[in-house]
Amino acid sequence: MRLRLSFLLLVFFAATTLLKAQRVEAVSDTTFVNLKDYSGDFVYDMKYATTDNFLKAKVYDCVECFLRLKTVKALVKANKEFIRKGFRIQLFDCYRPLDIQKRMWQIVSNPEYVADPAKGSIHNRGGAVDITLVDSKGMALDMGTSFDFFGPEAGHNYQNLSNKVKQNRVFLKQIMQENGFVSFDSEWWHYNLQNASKDKVSNTKWKCE
Ligand SMILES: [Zn+2]
Numbered sequence: 001m002r003l004r005l006s007f008l009l010l011v012f013f014a015a016t017t018l019l020k021a022q023r024v025e026a027v028s029d030t031t032f033v034n035l036k037d038y039s040g041d042f043v044y045d046m047k048y049a050t051t052d053n054f055l056k057a058k059v060y061d062c063v064e065c066f067l068r069l070k071t072v073k074a075l076v077k078a079n080k081e082f083i084r085k086g087f088r089i090q091l092f093d094c095y096r097p098l099d100i101q102k103r104m105w106q107i108v109s110n111p112e113y114v115a116d117p118a119k120g121s122i123h124n125r126g127g128a129v130d131i132t133l134v135d136s137k138g139m140a141l142d143m144g145t146s147f148d149f150f151g152p153e154a155g156h157n158y159q160n161l162s163n164k165v166k167q168n169r170v171f172l173k174q175i176m177q178e179n180g181f182v183s184f185d186s187e188w189w190h191y192n193l194q195n196a197s198k199d200k201v202s203n204t205k206w207k208c209e
Helices: 002-026 069-084 098-107 163-178
Strands: 032-034 066-068 088-093 128-134 181-184 187-193
Touching: 032 069, 066 069, 069 088, 069 128, 069 163, 069 187, 128 163, 163 181, 163 187
Parallel strands: none
Antiparallel strands: 032 066, 088 128, 128 187, 181 187
């Protein structure tokens, strides 16, 4: 009797382990996932879920940061590094459905600032993030311009900035690059995961709870 019970227990554990393994396999590196399921260490300031953006419209129904799993993994690693140094990442935008990209393009038809929806942005592919850094008190670092400032001052090569601003931008850029991201010349806040342009554009909208 005792033997039979141990055997049944063994079968039970084997079956649950197998089921768990299958569930893990169902999520690949390119699956869209919600960042908050992987880390609670980010500050959210999702501008398109408010009217405080250049569209002057709330185009996201709720504050969520969806990205492909590989982007989430790299972003969490970068954030851990910032946290070790007394800072953390504040998010402005993550995955962006293609329909929203079209609305942005209607307002700003300039590829230096908004990607042409005909090609699609890396945001539409779940491989880009718009971010800044906050210190241990939650204060955003001075990056010289606000987010979505469409002018040369927002560019990485713009020189007429204080040393502090330049240092802050370089600090953000270095750690993001060390963790697999590529900067974008005309916007200090925008980072693409390497090779993310190979992933497909999506128009899926996330569910709000
Ligand atoms: Zn961006």
